[in-house]
Amino acid sequence: MQFVDEAAITVEAGKGGNGCLSFRREKFIPKGGPDGGDGGHGGSVYLVGDEALNTLVDFKFQRFYKAENGRPGQGSQMSGRKGEDLYVKVPVGTTVIDVETLEVIGDVTEHEQQLKVAQGGYRGLGNIHFKSSTNRAPRRTTPGTEGERRELRLEMKVMADVGLLGMPNAGKSTLIRSVSAARPKVADYPFTTLVPNLGVVKIGSHEHFVIADVPGLIEGASEGAGLGLRFLKHLSRTRLLFHVVDVAPIDESDPVKAVTTISEELAGFSPALASLPRWLVINKLDLLPQEERDERVAEIVERLAWEGPVYRISAASGEGTDTLVQAAHRWIVEQREEVAENEEAAERERERIEALEQEAVARTEERLAGRRRKKKDDDDDWNDDDYDVDVEYAP
Numbered sequence: 205m206q207f208v209d210e211a212a213i214t215v216e217a218g219k220g221g222n223g224c225l226s227f228r229r230e231k232f233i234p235k236g237g238p239d240g241g242d243g244g245h246g247g248s249v250y251l252v253g254d255e256a257l258n259t260l261v262d263f264k265f266q267r268f269y270k271a272e273n274g275r276p277g278q279g280s281q282m283s284g285r286k287g288e289d290l291y292v293k294v295p296v297g298t299t300v301i302d303v304e305t306l307e308v309i310g311d312v313t314e315h316e317q318q319l320k321v322a323q324g325g326y327r328g329l330g331n332i333h334f335k336s337s338t339n340r341a342p343r344r345t346t347p348g349t350e351g352e353r354r355e356l357r358l359e360m361k362v363m364a365d366v367g368l369l370g371m372p373n374a375g376k377s378t379l380i381r382s383v384s385a386a387r388p389k390v391a392d393y394p395f396t397t398l399v400p401n402l403g404v405v406k407i408g409s410h411e412h413f414v415i416a417d418v419p420g421l422i423e424g425a426s427e428g429a430g431l432g433l434r435f436l437k438h439l440s441r442t443r444l445l446f447h448v449v450d451v452a453p454i455d456e457s458d459p460v461k462a463v464t465t466i467s468e469e470l471a472g473f474s475p476a477l478a479s480l481p482r483w484l485v486i487n488k489l490d491l492l493p494q495e496e497r498d499e500r501v502a503e504i505v506e507r508l509a510w511e512g513p514v515y516r517i518s519a520a521s522g523e524g525t526d527t528l529v530q531a532a533h534r535w536i537v538e539q540r541e542e543v544a545e546n547e548e549a550a551e552r553e554r555e556r557i558e559a560l561e562q563e564a565v566a567r568t569e570e571r572l573a574g575r576r577r578k579k580k581d582d583d584d585d586w587n588d589d590d591y592d593v594d595v596e597y598a599p
Contacts, residue, residue: 209259209260209359209360209361210260210357210358210359210360211260211263211264211267211357211358212263212267212303212355212356212357212358213263213266213267213268213269213355213356213358214267214268214269214353214354214355214356215249215268215269215270215290215292215321215322215353215354215356216249216268216269216270216271216322216351216352216353216354217246217247217248217249217270217271217322217323217324217325217351217352217353218245218246218247218248218270218271218272218273218274218287218288218324218325218351219246219273219274219287219325219348219349219350219351220243220244220245220246220273220274220324220325220326220327220328220347220348220349220350220351221242221243221244221245221246221273221274221275221276221277221284221285221287221327221328221348222243222276222277222328222345222346222347222348223240223241223242223243223276223277223327223328223329223330223331223333223345223346223347223348224240224241224242224243224276224277224278224279224282224284224330224331224345225240225330225331225343225345226238226239226240226241226278226279226280226330226331227239227240227279227341228279228280235341237332237335237340237341238330238331238332238334238335238341238342239279239280239281239330239332240277240278240279240281240330240331240332240345241277241278241279241280241281241282241283241284241330241332242277242283242284242327242328242329242330242333243274243275243276243277243283243284243327243328243329243330243348244274244275244276244277244283244284244285244286244287244327245274245286245287245324245325245326245327246271246272246273246274246286246287246324246325246326246348246349246351247271247272247273247274247286247287247288247289247290247324247351248271248289248290248320248322248323248324248351249269249270249271249289249290249292249320249321249322250289250290250291250292250318250319250320250321251291251292251293251294251298251300251312251318251319251321252291252292252293252294252312252316252317252318252319253293253294253295253296253298253312253313253314253315253316253317254293254294254295254296254315254316255295255296255315257293257294257295257296258295259295259360260294260295260298260358260360263358269290269292270290271287271288271289271290271322271324271351272287272288272290273287273325273348273351274286274287274324274325274327274348275287276328276348277327277328277330281330281332283327283330284327287324289324291318294312294358294360295312295360296312296313296314296315296317297311297312297313297360297361298311298312298358298359298360298361299311299312299358299359299360299361300312300319300321300356300357300358301356301357301358301359302354302355302356303354303355303356303357304354304355306573309321309356321354321356322351322352322353322354323351323352324351324352325348325349325350325351325352326348326349327348328345328346328347328348328349329345329346330345331343331344331345364414364415364416364442365413365414365415365442365443365444365532365536366405366413366414366415366416366442366443366444366445366446366532366536367415367416367442367444367445367446368380368415368416368417368445368446368448369445369446369447369448369466369470369482370447370448370449370450370462370466371449371450371462371465371466373450373453373454374448374449374450374462374487375448375450375487375488375519375520376417376448377417378487378519378520379417379446379448379485379487379517379519379525380403380415380417381403381519382519382520382522382525383403383405383415383525383528383529384403384404384405384406384415403415403416403417405529405532405533407529407530407533411533411537413532413533413536415446416442442480443480443481443536443539444480444481444482444483444532444535444536445480445481445482445483446482446483446485446528446532447463447466447467447482447483447484447485448485448487449462449463449484449485449486449487449504450462450487450488451486451487451488451489451491451492451500451501451504452488452491452492452500459486459504460504460507460508463484463504463508464508476556476559481512481535482512483512483513483514483515483532484505484508484510484512484513484514484515485515485517485528486501486504486514486515486516486517487517487518487519488518488519488520489501489516489517489518489523489524490518490520490521490523497516501514501516513531515527515528515531
């Protein structure tokens with residue numbers, strides 16, 4: 205299945221039903237009073253979180269969603285039926301943004317959470333509401349109002365237990381191919397991965413965890429350079445980070461410099477995310493002679509002053525990957541059990557998630573504010589002096 209993490213859709217709520225103009229007509233009652241009923245409210249549009257979904261690909265094929273209109277009122281004081289609300293399922297972890305105003309409407313963070321994105325139109329009133337002592341036969345009604353229409357952009361964050369950090373060509377895609385059934389593109393040039401890849405790592409028949417291969421970062425990614433800013437958001441809900449480093453880069457760059465660069469970019473993007481547990485995964489050991497491996501690994505760990513776990517692997521051959529995923533699974537299970545049994549741990553988990561969510565929203569709003577400023581600057585650039593200037597557009 206194609207992974208799609210952004211999509212644009214249009215939602216339109218239903219129109220409210222019109223009020224009815226009617227008078228009571230019965231035998232032997234020649235001058236019955238007004239009895240026109242009200243219309244029904246228009247249906248609203250809701251986005252509903254569904255943990256069974258993990259991509260926005262469906263919205264690439266269907267982009268317009270409309271709720272049902274309210275029915276008009278009828279005589280005998282009968283109100284029209286309310287329009288049915290429309291519930292559109294989206295993956296858990298979807299941020300909803302109004303394209304026109306660039307407002308962050310909300311974030312769908314839980315299964316079956318409902319987020320109203322378009323308000324249904326209000327019903328019109330029948331002529332029965334306008335009867336008075338001086339107007340016994342009112343012919344006034346009100347129409348139903350139009351339903352709200354919005355252009356929305358949906359942005360999804362990957363729901364993964366483990367996220368992979370590392371420079372381009374560090375071997376992250378090869379690692380995820382090695383430990384799961386996912387088949388991300390692998391090549392010998394930077395930025396081969398253009399979309400995040402999800403892999404389910406199966407430990408037993410009913411035991412697994414999700415790992416996310418996130419596109420490589422470069423220096424300046426937290427400020428928008430390269431692919432980092434768009435995809436770094438996918439790490440905001442992981443529990444554990446694997447920092448993958450190439451022990452023998454083809455360009456002979458310094459592995460220690462690669463680790464520190466990514467660490468600085470991560471801290472610049474999200475202090476809360478940078479505080480997550482991180483394991484150092486030294487990859488591509490098969491490219492070194494056996495007698496040089498221990499010395500090279502020890503040098504990297506010493507220069508980094510790394511205090512966390514260190515794992516040595518060769519993702520291409522599978523060497524060391526079983527040990528790595530088994531240890532990760534045990535750690536994730538222990539964390540889940542601690543959160544379930546310990547109230548203090550559960551509170552820390554809630555605070556961590558809340559902090560990450562707030563930073564993700566703040567980052568999104570900062571980016572949208574930048575777009576607003578750019579749009580305003582573009583509008584201000586136009587002036588009357590340019591009106592008579594001939595402009596040549598080159599293809």
